[in-house]
Amino acid sequence: MSIAFLGPRGTNSEEAALLFGGADAELVAVSNIPALVSAVETGLADVAVLPIENSIEGPISTTLDLLIHETGLMICAEVVVPIRHVLVAAPGASLDRITTIVSHPQGLAQCRRFLDRFLASAEQVAWLSTAGAVKEVVDSGDPTKAAIGPLRAQELYGGDILARDIQDIRGNLTRFVALARDDAEPTGNDKTSIGFTVRENVPGILFKVFQPLAGRGIQLTKIESRPIKGRLGLYVFLLDFEGHRRDPGIAEVLSEIGEMVKELKVFGSYPRFPIEQFDELFETPALL
Numbered sequence: 001m002s003i004a005f006l007g008p009r010g011t012n013s014e015e016a017a018l019l020f021g022g023a024d025a026e027l028v029a030v031s032n033i034p035a036l037v038s039a040v041e042t043g044l045a046d047v048a049v050l051p052i053e054n055s056i057e058g059p060i061s062t063t064l065d066l067l068i069h070e071t072g073l074m075i076c077a078e079v080v081v082p083i084r085h086v087l088v089a090a091p092g093a094s095l096d097r098i099t100t101i102v103s104h105p106q107g108l109a110q111c112r113r114f115l116d117r118f119l120a121s122a123e124q125v126a127w128l129s130t131a132g133a134v135k136e137v138v139d140s141g142d143p144t145k146a147a148i149g150p151l152r153a154q155e156l157y158g159g160d161i162l163a164r165d166i167q168d169i170r171g172n173l174t175r176f177v178a179l180a181r182d183d184a185e186p187t188g189n190d191k192t193s194i195g196f197t198v199r200e201n202v203p204g205i206l207f208k209v210f211q212p213l214a215g216r217g218i219q220l221t222k223i224e225s226r227p228i229k230g231r232l233g234l235y236v237f238l239l240d241f242e243g244h245r246r247d248p249g250i251a252e253v254l255s256e257i258g259e260m261v262k263e264l265k266v267f268g269s270y271p272r273f274p275i276e277q278f279d280e281l282f283e284t285p286a287l288l
Contacts, residue, residue, distance in 0.1 A: 002026040004036045004045035010131030010153030016079045016176040017049045031128070033062045037071045040179060047180045049079065055173040056110055063177070064226050067267050068195055068236050075193055075268035077178040080275050084172070085111055087163040088134050088154045093143035095162050098122055102133040103148035111148055114166040134159065173278060183268030190244040191221060193267040195236050196257065197228065206237070212256040213241060216249050244269040
């Protein structure tokens with residue numbers, strides 16, 4: 001099986017691809033998220049692994065818009081990767097000499113506290129990927145530059161680790177979805193993702209759509225919205241809920257929802273990732 005991932009090597013996307021496909025999978029690195037979808041649609045890869053949401057920064061809008069508007073590929077799996085950032089510099093560098101920090105904008109955003117406390121005067125430079133930033137800094141040999149990236153990138157490209165686990169929040173997780181031409185077979189522990197638009201923006205319309213789910217005791221796991229392109233104030237509503245679209249109860253719910261809404265798109269049903277294994281990373285929020 002060939003799996004397209006957001007390259008270069010050493011990214012969290014590569015780690016997600018390895019978790020999904022195993023060590024024997026053939027990995028295909030591409031440069032951007034839309035190219036991941038195209039890789040499967042054109043036969044360059046069997047599956048594409050895309051980031052869809054982060055526990056700190058929220059949804060990945062590019063991925064959501066691709067699913068809504070641009071592809072008929074279906075979600076066949078989900079993978080959750082803990083994001084642990086390290087600060088990497090060329091061999092021999094030290095923290096007090098760093099004047100430039102290079103990383104993907106998400107990496108910079110997720111390490112604000114560390115940067116404010118230890119490198120407040122350093123210039124922050126955006127890069128296409130965290131792994132690419134690590135490679136750039138190490139290859140440059142410049143002792144005044146450092147990169148924020150995954151430990152895997154440092155293991156691949158070298159350099160010295162100046163600081164570990166510099167992300168603001170320990171429970172920093174990114175959820176990836178695997179897209180293929182077909183979704184997964186039922187396992188008994190599945191999720192289904194859908195998107196819909198309403199016929200009229202009237203009071204209570206979402207309540208009516210949710211009633212079939214509540215009436216059958218189906219657990220919602222995510223709800224959000226994305227604007228309809230070109231029309232302010234109108235939205236596509238996105239739901240994830242437990243169960244497989246082929247389960248009799250879920251099939252009935254989808255049929256009922258389909259009759260109430262203007263458009264309904266099923267993005268796929270797939271095995272639920274055991275996110276509970278990461279519960280120890282999350283601290284109880286303080287009371288305000």
